[in-house]
Amino acid sequence: MADQKLNFNSLTIHGGQQPEPSTGAVMPPIFQTSTYAQRAPGEHQGFEYSRTQNPTRKALEDSIASLEGAPHGLAFGSGLAAIDAVLKLLKPGDEVISTNDLYGGTYRLFTKIFAHYGIGFHFVDMSDPALVRKYLNEKTKLLWVETPTNPMMNIIDIQAMSELAREVDALLVVDNTFATAYLQRPIEFGADIVMHSATKYLGGHSDLVLGSLAVKDPALAEQLYFIQNSSGAVCGPMDAFLTLRGIKTLHVRMQRHCENGRSIAHFLREHEAVEATYWPGFEDHPGYTVAQKQMKDFGGMVSFRLKGDRFEDASKVVSSLKVFTLAESLGGVESLAGHPASMTHAAIPAEERAKTGVSDGLIRLSVGIEDIRDLQSDLEQALALVG
Numbered sequence: 282m283a284d285q286k287l288n289f290n291s292l293t294i295h296g297g298q299q300p301e302p303s304t305g306a307v308m309p310p311i312f313q314t315s316t317y318a319q320r321a322p323g324e325h326q327g328f329e330y331s332r333t334q335n336p337t338r339k340a341l342e343d344s345i346a347s348l349e350g351a352p353h354g355l356a357f358g359s360g361l362a363a364i365d366a367v368l369k370l371l372k373p374g375d376e377v378i379s380t381n382d383l384y385g386g387t388y389r390l391f392t393k394i395f396a397h398y399g400i401g402f403h404f405v406d407m408s409d410p411a412l413v414r415k416y417l418n419e420k421t422k423l424l425w426v427e428t429p430t431n432p433m434m435n436i437i438d439i440q441a442m443s444e445l446a447r448e449v450d451a452l453l454v455v456d457n458t459f460a461t462a463y464l465q466r467p468i469e470f471g472a473d474i475v476m477h478s479a480t481k482y483l484g485g486h487s488d489l490v491l492g493s494l495a496v497k498d499p500a501l502a503e504q505l506y507f508i509q510n511s512s513g514a515v516c517g518p519m520d521a522f523l524t525l526r527g528i529k530t531l532h533v534r535m536q537r538h539c540e541n542g543r544s545i546a547h548f549l550r551e552h553e554a555v556e557a558t559y560w561p562g563f564e565d566h567p568g569y570t571v572a573q574k575q576m577k578d579f580g581g582m583v584s585f586r587l588k589g590d591r592f593e594d595a596s597k598v599v600s601s602l603k604v605f606t607l608a609e610s611l612g613g614v615e616s617l618a619g620h621p622a623s624m625t626h627a628a629i630p631a632e633e634r635a636k637t638g639v640s641d642g643l644i645r646l647s648v649g650i651e652d653i654r655d656l657q658s659d660l661e662q663a664l665a666l667v668g
């Protein structure tokens with residue numbers, strides 16, 4: 282099927298997919314095999330060894346590429362494994378510019394692993410392109426963008442970042458985990474690589490860990506396939522299958538995540554126990570205009586700060602929720618609540634966290650697709666304990 286003729290809500294189901302040739306199976310089987318018979322040395326059917334290629338993983342990689350409007354897709358054992366592969370494009374002395382409220386695990390990988398190999402990192406407020414320009418130089422090889430950012434929901438202008446990257450011939454990578462291709466297609470705004478923790482919305486059911494890359498340039502994709510095979514951090518066929526299954530309903534789930542996210546954001550903003558609510562769909566959000574330009578809707582992630590900004594209050598609220606589950610992660614059908622300062626962002630030093638607003642009273646919600654009345658009354662009862 283010619284993908285380019287399909288609209289996004291069909292690409293989630295058909296993009297890059299064909300019935301399995303030997304049986305006609307509509308879903309690709311879980312090819313649980315490490316190796317493939319050869320008729321004579323080197324005479325095979327395109328598959329030699331499952332670290333290098335696996336048909337279930339290939340079906341997922343083609344789906345991911347199609348969703349992002351990129352010719353090439355790659356799947357890895359986790360989002361961090363996908364990020365790790367991209368960073369291995371770099372050499373000692375190269376520099377990376379990234380946002381100062383980056384996901385804690387990405388920050389840890391950059392500063393605790395790759396910094397030891399002589400790669401330099403600058404973490405800046407990327408919502409201000411002028412600040413990014415200050416750090417651009419001939420050593421800059423990568424701009425690493427997350428938008429919306431985790432957990433402060435800041436918006437970074439992808440097109441502006443791609444123009445800056447071009448000035449010094451650097452690559453622009455966008456972590457599209459929060460938005461997904463349903464809301465935002467970074468390749469259309471000039472990104473070279475789109476990265477996902479598919480563990481989140483793509484999988485969508487909190488039952489797997491997987492990462493992906495979608496890549497525009499064939500030579501760059503070749504380099505990344507080489508790293509994928511050489512470093513070997515690939516996903517297994519079962520997880521590839523589950524992610525593919527999740528992707529088939531991405532558009533329907535995202536629509537409801539956005540609806541519920543909007544209602545919860547407005548509910549929190551009006552609540553007397555809440556000091557501030559962070560959601561890019563508010564017209565007075567500093568990134569609203571850029572979000573409107575590059576996103577179709579505003580997603581289901583909402584963060585808020587309690588009045589008084591106390592750890593004890595945040596802890597009481599998240600521990601008292603009954604429909605929301607207190608847990609790491611996001612993007613599943615069920616609503617989750619997290620306390621970034623002690624959970625997802627604990628890897629970032631307290632003084633760095635304080636600068637970006639990840640304080641003790643901040644709570645992050647991944648708003649799921651349950652009945653909105655149940656989500657609101659759950660928050661109502663928990664917030665009453667600190668109001």
Ligand SMILES: Cc1ncc(COP(=O)(O)O)c(C=O)c1O
Nearest residue numbers: 359360361384431458478480491
């Ligand atoms: C924005 C973002 N990027 C990357 C990752 C890492 O992905 P994984 O946990 O699949 O390794 C996460 C995980 O929470 C994330 O939220």
